[in-house]
Amino acid sequence: MKSRRAREVWRYIIRTLSQAGFDYQSALLQIALLADKVDSWRCHVDAIELAGWRYDEDSNGGSLETDESRAERRARSEVLKDLDEGGLTVIAAGRVRAINNLLTGDLFAADPFAMLETLDQSGSLLPEDPPWRLTKAERKLWKDLQPLLSGSGFDFSTAGIALGLICAAIVDWLACKEWIEANKGKLFAIAKDTGRPYEVSASYNRPKIASQIRLMLKKNGMTVSACARNKLLSKGRVLSEELVELLNFINDRPD
Structure with a gap:
């Protein structure tokens, strides 16, 4: 990791996992690769x-999307792929905590999302700011998210990178919306050489970006369905190990 930012991301992930009590010693290579991907x-x-x-x-x-925009989205997708394995989304971190508790034989004490006993503790469950400079638009979204997280009852302490990625994806989605609005709702253009209509890239990209946002919200307990399923586990209402496996299977299903 030759860049300063990659090293800062590395330290951020190590500190986050250490504070959560997760064993990461055998995962240092994965963490290094993830830090490099975040930097890119x-x-x-x-x-x-x-x-x-x-x-x-x-x-x-x-609309004609720039090469840098396409490259940013591909690079963001690469980061997204590694977050679950690193225990860096809310749902993945909850499973790590559940596994750790199951290994001690205390199934009913397994509290994947560290449910709050009192509202006064909510601040301790918020993540540190991401280990990079947020753009102005990302910073506004990050601030807007914090009140939603603080009252959720989930532990977001390991999910700073995931939440930063959600902010970036929403900025990407808004760029599509803003271009379309600035061009009077234009969704299709006419090719001069063939005379045939084609969908402009700002319109074509919107559902792809929305799919990425939806996946990340689901992985971080930020949809109504994901919230309901995972609070069942977090409150200790675990009827059997088979139920745990079923809920995990439901969470893993692709949209």
Whole structure:
């Protein structure tokens, strides 16, 4: 890890896992690779921020996504793939805590999401800020998220990178929406060479980005369905190990 940011991400992950009491000694290679992926992703974010836009106009008057924008989304997807294995989403961290408690033979004490006993403790469950410079738009979203997290009853202490990724994905989604609004709702353009209509990239990308956001919200207990399923576990209402396996299977199903 030659860059300063990659080393900062490394230290952030190690500190987060240590404070959660997770055993990460055999996972140092995965953590190093993840730190490098985060650094690469944020390099693309920086380039987009410097340019000031994600979409140019093509020769037909439609939207043309920049190469940096596409690269940022691919790099973000790579980070997303590693978060569960690193115990860095709310649901994954809850499972690690459950496994740790099951190994001690105390099934009914397994509290995957460290349910709050009192509202006064809610602050301790919020994550540190992500280990990189947030853009102005990301910073606003990050601040807007905090009140939603503090009253949820889930432990977000290991999910800082995941929540930072959600903010970046929402910024990406909003860029599509803003281009379409600025162009009077244009969803299709006409190709000059063939005369055929085609969907502009800002419209084409919106559902792809929304799918990524939906997946990350689900992995962090931030949908109504995920919240209901995982609070059942967090409150200790575990009827059998088979029920635990069933709930985990439901959580793992792709959308």
